[in-house]
Amino acid sequence: MNVLVSIALTVLATPALAAQSAGPAPSRLIVYAAASLTDAFRELGRMTEGSLPGLSVQFNFAGSQQLALQLEQGAPADVFASADQRWMDRATEQDLVAGEPAVFTRNRLVAIVPSTNPARIGKLQDLARRGTKLIVAAEAVPAGKYSREALQKLADAPGFPSQYDRRVLANVVSQEENVKAVVAKVQLGEADAGVVYRSDVTPAVSRYVRVFEIPDPYNVIASYPIAVLKGARNAGTARIFVALVSSDAGQRVLQRHGLMPATTAAAAAVPAAVQP
Amino acid sequence: MTLGGVLVLLLGLPLLSLVIGIAPGDLVARLQEPFILQALRLSLLTSLASTVIVVAGGLPVAYVLATYDFRGKRAIEAFIDLPMVLPPTVAGLALLVAFGRTGLAGQALGVAGIALPFTTLAVVVAQAFIAAPFFVGAARAGFAGVDGSFLDAAATLRGAPGYVFFRVLVPLAAPSLIAGAAMSWARALGEFGATITFAGNMPGITQTMPLAVYLALQSDLEAAIALSVLLLAISFTVLLTIRLVPSRLAAVAAARARRPAG
Amino acid sequence: MLDVRLVKRRDAFALDVAFQAKGGSTTVVVGESGVGKTSVLRLLAGLDRLDDGHVSLGGERYADAAGGLHVPAWRREVGYVAQDYALFPHLSVYENVAFGLRAGGTPRHRIRPMVDDALGLVGIPELATRASHQLSGGQQQRVALARALVLSPRLLLLDEPLSSLDLQTRRVVRVELRGLLQRLPCVTVYVTHSPVEALVFGDQVVVLDGGRVAQAGSRDELLRYPRSPFVAELVGTNLFVGRAADPLTRPSATIRTPEGPVAIEASSGPGTVYLTVSPREITLYLAPPDGSAQNVFEGTVLELVPEPPGGERVRVVLGTRPILVAEVTREAVAALSLTEGMQVYASFKATGVQQYA
Numbered sequence: 001m002n003v004l005v006s007i008a009l010t011v012l013a014t015p016a017l018a019a020q021s022a023g024p025a026p027s028r029l030i031v032y033a034a035a036s037l038t039d040a041f042r043e044l045g046r047m048t049e050g051s052l053p054g055l056s057v058q059f060n061f062a063g064s065q066q067l068a069l070q071l072e073q074g075a076p077a078d079v080f081a082s083a084d085q086r087w088m089d090r091a092t093e094q095d096l097v098a099g100e101p102a103v104f105t106r107n108r109l110v111a112i113v114p115s116t117n118p119a120r121i122g123k124l125q126d127l128a129r130r131g132t133k134l135i136v137a138a139e140a141v142p143a144g145k146y147s148r149e150a151l152q153k154l155a156d157a158p159g160f161p162s163q164y165d166r167r168v169l170a171n172v173v174s175q176e177e178n179v180k181a182v183v184a185k186v187q188l189g190e191a192d193a194g195v196v197y198r199s200d201v202t203p204a205v206s207r208y209v210r211v212f213e214i215p216d217p218y219n220v221i222a223s224y225p226i227a228v229l230k231g232a233r234n235a236g237t238a239r240i241f242v243a244l245v246s247s248d249a250g251q252r253v254l255q256r257h258g259l260m261p262a263t264t265a266a267a268a269a270v271p272a273a274v275q276p
Numbered sequence: 277m278t279l280g281g282v283l284v285l286l287l288g289l290p291l292l293s294l295v296i297g298i299a300p301g302d303l304v305a306r307l308q309e310p311f312i313l314q315a316l317r318l319s320l321l322t323s324l325a326s327t328v329i330v331v332a333g334g335l336p337v338a339y340v341l342a343t344y345d346f347r348g349k350r351a352i353e354a355f356i357d358l359p360m361v362l363p364p365t366v367a368g369l370a371l372l373v374a375f376g377r378t379g380l381a382g383q384a385l386g387v388a389g390i391a392l393p394f395t396t397l398a399v400v401v402a403q404a405f406i407a408a409p410f411f412v413g414a415a416r417a418g419f420a421g422v423d424g425s426f427l428d429a430a431a432t433l434r435g436a437p438g439y440v441f442f443r444v445l446v447p448l449a450a451p452s453l454i455a456g457a458a459m460s461w462a463r464a465l466g467e468f469g470a471t472i473t474f475a476g477n478m479p480g481i482t483q484t485m486p487l488a489v490y491l492a493l494q495s496d497l498e499a500a501i502a503l504s505v506l507l508l509a510i511s512f513t514v515l516l517t518i519r520l521v522p523s524r525l526a527a528v529a530a531a532r533a534r535r536p537a538g
Numbered sequence: 539m540l541d542v543r544l545v546k547r548r549d550a551f552a553l554d555v556a557f558q559a560k561g562g563s564t565t566v567v568v569g570e571s572g573v574g575k576t577s578v579l580r581l582l583a584g585l586d587r588l589d590d591g592h593v594s595l596g597g598e599r600y601a602d603a604a605g606g607l608h609v610p611a612w613r614r615e616v617g618y619v620a621q622d623y624a625l626f627p628h629l630s631v632y633e634n635v636a637f638g639l640r641a642g643g644t645p646r647h648r649i650r651p652m653v654d655d656a657l658g659l660v661g662i663p664e665l666a667t668r669a670s671h672q673l674s675g676g677q678q679q680r681v682a683l684a685r686a687l688v689l690s691p692r693l694l695l696l697d698e699p700l701s702s703l704d705l706q707t708r709r710v711v712r713v714e715l716r717g718l719l720q721r722l723p724c725v726t727v728y729v730t731h732s733p734v735e736a737l738v739f740g741d742q743v744v745v746l747d748g749g750r751v752a753q754a755g756s757r758d759e760l761l762r763y764p765r766s767p768f769v770a771e772l773v774g775t776n777l778f779v780g781r782a783a784d785p786l787t788r789p790s791a792t793i794r795t796p797e798g799p800v801a802i803e804a805s806s807g808p809g810t811v812y813l814t815v816s817p818r819e820i821t822l823y824l825a826p827p828d829g830s831a832q833n834v835f836e837g838t839v840l841e842l843v844p845e846p847p848g849g850e851r852v853r854v855v856l857g858t859r860p861i862l863v864a865e866v867t868r869e870a871v872a873a874l875s876l877t878e879g880m881q882v883y884a885s886f887k888a889t890g891v892q893q894y895a
Contacts, residue, residue: 063494065494065495066494069493116378118377133394135476138477138491138494139495140491140492140494140495140496141494172478173393173394173476173478173481174394174475174476174477174478174482175476175477175478175479175483175491176472176476176477177472177477177487177490177491177494181472181473185372185393185476188372188373188376188378189376189377189378190372190376190377190378190393190394191394423624425620425622425624426624426626426627428580428583428585428611428618428620428624429618429620429624429626429685430626430637430641431583431584431585431610431611431612432583432584432585432611432612432614432616432617432618432686432695433612433637433638433641433685433686433689434612434638434641434642434689435612435637435638435641436612436641437612439641440612440641443637443641444626447628448626448627448628450628
C-alpha cells in the first residue's frame, strides 16, 4: 500500500496532472485489458481501489483484437492493456493513445495436457504423434499466431523431427477463438493437448493439467504494452494505475499469476509511462 | 406509433448497414474465397441434418405433449424450452460435459468407438440441441390446434393410430410443422455459441458460417461483413419462405382437391 | 343385435344406460342437452372407455369393463357421424369417403366403385371432386353419411344429424334420411334432443334423463304410456307418478304422489302407478269448486297458448304443483277473463284419469 501511495504522490506532483485533478475526482476507472490478464488485473484493481477510497475500477476483459475494435468504435475507456504489440499499434495509429505505450509484462507459451494424459504425452515431440487431439487458438488470435511461430521454431530445433510443425498442426482438431477456451477444453479432458500462455495455468487450472515448457530459444515471448487513452475521463487515476502495474509491487502480482517481468529493469519504465 | 418506428429502425438499421457496408463487387469476390464456400457448405449441410433430426425426434414429443396429460408434464415442457433461454455457451458446455470424452454419455460412446467433440456430427448435435425447442413448440401448438373431432372421425373410419397421425394430424398441422421446421432450421443456421464450445472451430469440419464470421472479425472485417451478408440473405429467404409456403400449400391442396386421386 | 350397458362416471355426472336393439332397426336416444347423449355414442364407438358395463354387437364383444376388454374404435365395425360432421378439410369429398377404405386396406381398384356407390346412395354423385369447405350443411351431412356407410358398418351412430341444418334443409333431409335408415341392414343409434325426431325415426325410443333411462320402448308405447315428465310433455299430457294409498279400497282409490293425493276410479294394486290426465279433462274455476270434482289444484296462469295457433282452443299452462296443462275453449277463456298471472283452480274427475303400472 505504501508503494502505491508513494506512486500516487509522485504522479500527482507532476504539475500538468495536478491541474487536471483539481476538479472533482471521477469515481470510475475503466480498464480494457487482454483476457490473459484477468486474474492479475483484478487483484491490481482491488489494490488501487483500496488506496483511493470512492474509486471503482471496472474491467473489460476480452481478446486484444476485440478490445482494439471496440476502442476504435469509440468505447469509453481510460486504460488499454494489450496482449500483443500489433493491436496496441493499431490503437496508436487510430490516435487513441496518449503518450508512448510501455511494455509492462511478458508471457510465454506452454503446452498443457490433461492430468489424466489420455494420449500419454511425455515430451513436446509427442505432439506430432499421429492421432493426438490438439487444440490451439485460431491464427487471428495472438496466442494462435504465437503458437504457430513457436512450432515452426521447434521444427528446426535439435531432437525434433523435420516438418514437426506441419505434423503437429495436422493433429489440430479445433482452433479456438480465444486461448481460455483452449485451456477449458484441455482441462475438461476433451483434447489430448493444447498450447496456451503460461499465465493461463492459474492455480485453479493447474490441478487439472500438466505443463510442458517450451525452451526459451524456441518460444515466442508475447510482450504486453499498456497505455493511457486519449479519451480518458479519468486520466490522473489512469496514470496511477499504469504506474502501479509497472511498479515492483505490480510486477510481483503479475508474476504470481504466471506472467514474466517486462525487463530486468521493469521499474525503470515507470517514469516513462507517466511522462505526459 | 413513434415507438413502433423506433423498433423497426432498431431491427432494420443494423441489417441495412451490414448490406451497404460492402461494395457489391467486393462482396461477390469475397464470397468466392474457399473458406467462405467451405463454411457455407458445412452450414447448409449441418443445419439441414439437424433439422431432419429435430423434426424426426420432435414430432412424437410434440404429439405426446399435445395429446396427453400426465404428472411432470409442465416440468418436461420447461425442460424442453430450456435450450431456448440458456446462453448457447452454457448449452455447449452441457453438451461437452455430457458427450465429451469424460462425460456420462461420452464414455459409453467412447466404448463404441465414437468420439463426438470436434466432429461435424458434434455441430449437428449442438444445432439440434439449440433448435429443437423451436420445432417442438410450434409442432405442439399445431397438434393441439387440430380439432379432436377429426381424429375421432378418423378413428371410427378404421384409422389405426399411426395412420391417423400421418394422414390426418400431420396434414392438418402442416402449416405449424413447416413453420416450426423452418424456424428451427434458421436457428441452427445461426447457431454459434454451442457449436464453438462443443464442436470447436476447424475449417471444413466444424467451422460453420457464424464461426467463420466471428473468426474473420478478428482479422478481416470485410470478409466478416461479406459472410454476414450471405448469412443474412439465406436466413431472410428461409423466413420469407415460411410466410409464403403455407398459403401456397393451401392453394395446392385446394387445386388437388378439385381432382380426385385414383 | 346390439346389447349394451354403458356406465361412465365423470365428476358429478354419472351415465348408466342399458338397452338392446335389433338389426335394421333405429333406436333414438332422446333427452335434453347435458344428459349424456353424446357419451352414449362415444362409448358405443369405442372413443371412450366404459367404467362399467359392456357393448356387444351380434355376439361380438366390443367392450366389457369387468373383463377389461376394450376394442379400440378403429377395430370396431361402427360408423359414426358426428354432430359437426368432421369432414377432413384437407381432403376432397372423394378422398373423405375413400378414407376408411384406404385406412382399412381395401384393394385400390375396388375403392373407386365403392366410393361412387356410397355417394350415389346419399344422392350426391356429382360432388366427388369438391373440397369439403365448398359444401352446404346438407351436402356435408350426406358426405359424412356416405363416408360412414361405405364401410358397411354393423352399427351406425348418428349424433344430432339434423341439428346443424337450416329449417328448410332439415325437412328434406329428414324424409330422405328416414327412407335411407329403413333400408339399411345395420343397427342404428340416433341421438337427438328433438321429440319430433324421436317419434319420426325411432323404432325404439330411449329417453335419457340425468344420465339414466327415464323410459324406453316403442314409439306407440311411449305415446300411450308416458312414464316420465319429459315423455309426458313430449306427448302433451299431464303425468303423476305414485303409489296406491290403500290398494284394497274399491271402487274409488287414492294414489299418493309427491305432489299430493290423486283420486282415481279404482286402484289396480301395489307398486308404482302412472296416472295421465288429458288436458281436455281439466276444468278451470276462479273459486274453489265444490261438488263432484275430487282433484283440485291451485295455482296461477303461467301461459295462454292458442291451439292450434289462432285456433278454437287454448292451452293453459298452470303454475300448480305439478305444472298442469289444461286445454279449454276460447269461450271459456273469455268467460273467466283469464289472463296470465291470475289465480285459478284446476280440477279433474277421478274418471278422467288414465292409469297403468
